[in-house]
Amino acid sequence: DRAAGLQRGPERTKLLTVTVVGGGFSGVEGFGELLALATALLKQYPEIGPDEPAFHLVEARDRILPEVTDRPGAWVVRSLEKRGARVHLNTQMVSAEGGRVRLSDGTEYDSGLLVWTAGNAANPIVHNHSDLPVDERGLLTVRADLRVTTGTEVVPDAWAAGDDASVPDLAAGRAGARTVPNAQHAVRQGKLLAKNILASLRGRPTKDYVHRSLGVVATLGLGRGIFQYRRLVVKGFPAWLMHRGYHVLAIPSWERKTRVFAVWVTALLYGRDIVSLASVQHPREAFVSRGELRGGEEPAQSGDRLTA
Ligand SMILES: Cc1cc2nc3c(=O)[nH]c(=O)nc-3n(C[C@H](O)[C@H](O)[C@H](O)COP(=O)(O)OP(=O)(O)OC[C@H]3O[C@@H](n4cnc5c(N)ncnc54)[C@H](O)[C@@H]3O)c2cc1C
Structure with missing residues (x-):
């Protein structure tokens, strides 16, 4: 524009x-x-x-x-x-x-x-302001059941999932493989994390995270x-x-x-619904820059106002 x-x-x-x-x-x-x-x-x-x-x-x-x-x-x-x-x-x-x-x-x-x-990078709060174990990228190290681990020992009551966790990728079939940071994994890991916390509180065995990429x-x-x-x-x-x-x-x-699909x-x-976001934030700018209004001056009547 x-x-x-x-x-x-x-x-x-x-x-x-x-x-x-x-x-x-x-x-x-x-x-x-x-x-x-x-x-x-x-x-x-x-x-x-x-x-x-x-x-x-x-x-x-x-x-x-x-x-x-x-x-x-x-x-x-x-x-x-x-x-x-x-x-x-x-x-x-x-x-x-x-x-x-x-x-x-x-x-x-x-x-x-x-x-x-x-x-993208690991959340700095975790590696700078906590003593939880992180890998070389600053991601929380977890076991396949999403418990935070030092590698040899589990950290009691600490769990992690999603982008900020370094989760073993058991579906990859390669030693040392980690799940990539995407929503496909994050959402599934979140659900499993909740189930595993519940299982551990009830003294039941936890499950490992395994997900084959859908492409x-x-x-x-x-x-x-x-x-x-x-x-x-x-x-x-x-x-x-x-x-x-x-x-x-x-x-x-x-x-x-339904809402998203309807849009x-x-x-x-x-066709596309094109709206200038700049006009939404600064609706007066077009008038001020063309000299029709001085900065800080309101239009004479509210009916004169233009809407985007
Ligand atoms: C542009 C873009 C496009 C993408 N497209 C896809 C796609 O098409 N498909 C796909 O699978 N993945 C996609 N991804 C990746 C996907 O968005 C992430 O993998 C997923 O959101 C990770 O989920 P998460 O819950 O681990 O982290 P996030 O979604 O990042 O959620 C973490 C939340 O924690 C909050 N937070 C951070 N620090 C603190 C704090 N100290 N206290 C409280 N809250 C805090 C953050 O504000 C945020 O809301 C995309 C990512 C981007 C950036």
Whole structure:
């Protein structure tokens, strides 16, 4: 919206340039969705040419989406590039001072939006402010039944699950394998943790956590996605449908499932519901910046107020 009000030039180019750092699931999904949103928005801004928005995905390794195998990963890169995006593999962001992005491959440009999705880390409170045992990544070490352990001894009455726990992955069939930090594991571990606490209080044996991955699925924007389960790969629209279907089923309670599904159906019928969040936070800004209202001055009558 701001770019459309400017003449072509460096400021407008900067506003239309997006950088996402990190080619993991969060980075690629966020990047694909932003690209799809920007493409949809262009229909409402004929002042902006289709060649103007620039999308850069920066990834330090030679491939994106580490959870899928090489060929589907390469397909995702090609499909993003076909949509006009630039994917910088084997490249790190060196600096982004003042919005000036410098990449290790020598590329330099101004970017109005920078999204950082390069990795997650253990919660510092646990490893800095508790004496509970943690591994080299700072994650709580637990046995397969989710009791916290030093490796040799169980810590009495301490349990952990989810992203901040280093849980043995018994389904992986490899010694030392740990479950990856995703909701697929976290939700199941949470349920087992509750059952195991109850079992231990009642003097019954606890159960080990074992879960075989149901596959990985990512969206790449509206109507596009990728799914992989072992050697089975589904691309494009069917993968996107599977993503939506799986996630709506994963939402807790039928009330929530129905609400979310209803919003999706409305969007299917009437298209994207595009609202400027900036206008919601600062509704007066457009008037103030155009000189129609001075900062701090209220409109004459409440009826004059505009709603987004
Ligand atoms: C952008 C994004 C997309 C993702 N997409 C997927 C996906 O499609 N599929 C999938 O399986 N997984 C996905 N994940 C991963 C998934 O969200 C996590 O694995 C899951 O949420 C982990 O659950 P958790 O309960 O262990 O931790 P969290 O969901 O992080 O919950 C921890 C909670 O503890 C709170 N907390 C932290 N410190 C304290 C404190 N000191 N006191 C009190 N409360 C505290 C936090 O505020 C938070 O609410 C995604 C993650 C991200 C970031």
